[in-house]
Amino acid sequence: MDYYSQLKKLQPNFKVIIPFKDYVAELVRELGLHSIEIIIKTDSIILVNGMDQFTPIWAQDVWSDCIGTEINSINQGIEILKKYKNIGSYYPLVKNNFGELISQKVKNIPLKRIKFQPNHPFDFKFTAWTILDSFLITSEKTLKRFPFGWHEFEEDKNSPPSRAYLKLWETFTIYGVNIEKSDTVIEVGSSPGGWTWVLSGLANKVYSIDRAPLSDKIGKIENIYHQDGDAFKLNPKNYPDVTWFFSDIICTPEKIYETIQFWLNNSPVRKFVCTIKFKGDCNFDILKQFLAIENSTIIHLYHNKNEVTWIKYA
Numbered sequence: 001m002d003y004y005s006q007l008k009k010l011q012p013n014f015k016v017i018i019p020f021k022d023y024v025a026e027l028v029r030e031l032g033l034h035s036i037e038i039i040i041k042t043d044s045i046i047l048v049n050g051m052d053q054f055t056p057i058w059a060q061d062v063w064s065d066c067i068g069t070e071i072n073s074i075n076q077g078i079e080i081l082k083k084y085k086n087i088g089s090y091y092p093l094v095k096n097n098f099g100e101l102i103s104q105k106v107k108n109i110p111l112k113r114i115k116f117q118p119n120h121p122f123d124f125k126f127t128a129w130t131i132l133d134s135f136l137i138t139s140e141k142t143l144k145r146f147p148f149g150w151h152e153f154e155e156d157k158n159s160p161p162s163r164a165y166l167k168l169w170e171t172f173t174i175y176g177v178n179i180e181k182s183d184t185v186i187e188v189g190s191s192p193g194g195w196t197w198v199l200s201g202l203a204n205k206v207y208s209i210d211r212a213p214l215s216d217k218i219g220k221i222e223n224i225y226h227q228d229g230d231a232f233k234l235n236p237k238n239y240p241d242v243t244w245f246f247s248d249i250i251c252t253p254e255k256i257y258e259t260i261q262f263w264l265n266n267s268p269v270r271k272f273v274c275t276i277k278f279k280g281d282c283n284f285d286i287l288k289q290f291l292a293i294e295n296s297t298i299i300h301l302y303h304n305k306n307e308v309t310w311i312k313y314a
């Protein structure tokens, strides 16, 4: 497809959005709700004008202060990229040999799986770039600190009983959620135990609540206290030592919102990580209610499916 005429409509400091491949439609809906003008949309890149005051939840990455330069040769592209102080990070767009040829002649950081490390230091800077049609697009200001928000981890394929553990690994490594060795945490809807397994390695004590049992793999870990029960009928007064509340429970957004409000009103717990799950379309109205809770944010994690993660830091 020829994007040349649309590329000419880009205003200075336009933005590049990298969508999650399975949630392009949700991102487009979110942009529409905020009246953001989409100039180009493919399954792997969206270019917009404006969007200064708003960061879409359903974006895998956003590049700001973008510069688009029409180039006539591979050498011209190489010259431009060589002028940047920081190493490049090439985002390949399908069937784009021009980009491939330039990328072979300049230094780029290779995509590397991330090691799980709470509060990863992120000490590298890079220039994100891609080629669309005959335009070289560059940005030194990306929302995600790992290129393209590609949050693949060096996985542990043996210990955790479910792959849900990757959501917490991502939360702790990338988004500054900090569990201290002195914390006591509660997880509701915890079976088979992927999250509980992660939490048991970081906190002093983990209350794990589900109507279903934990996997035998983690049943014997000493600081896990599993209770068989209905997570929506708990009395917070029975958990006076809890400092963090975690939920990956399968329920409607309304039900988890109500549960969070109940804990906020009936316990001293102020730190939460909760998955908000959708059947069908994302309910943006209820997300506004979650965001109205102070010190909180909503992220669509790389490891989230049709769900988002609400984090309250304090």
Ligand SMILES: C[S@@+](CC[C@H](N)C(=O)[O-])C[C@H]1O[C@@H](n2cnc3c(N)ncnc32)[C@H](O)[C@@H]1O
Pocket (backbone or CB within 6 Å): 161, 162, 164, 165, 188, 189, 190, 191, 192, 193, 194, 195, 196, 209, 210, 211, 212, 229, 230, 231, 232, 248, 249, 250, 251
């Ligand atoms: C997506 S799974 C949780 C996966 C888990 N976080 C992990 O890492 O392995 C959701 C869990 O919610 C539990 N659940 C749903 N409704 C519940 C309720 N009312 N009380 C307790 N658990 C419930 C289900 O039994 C199920 O195990």
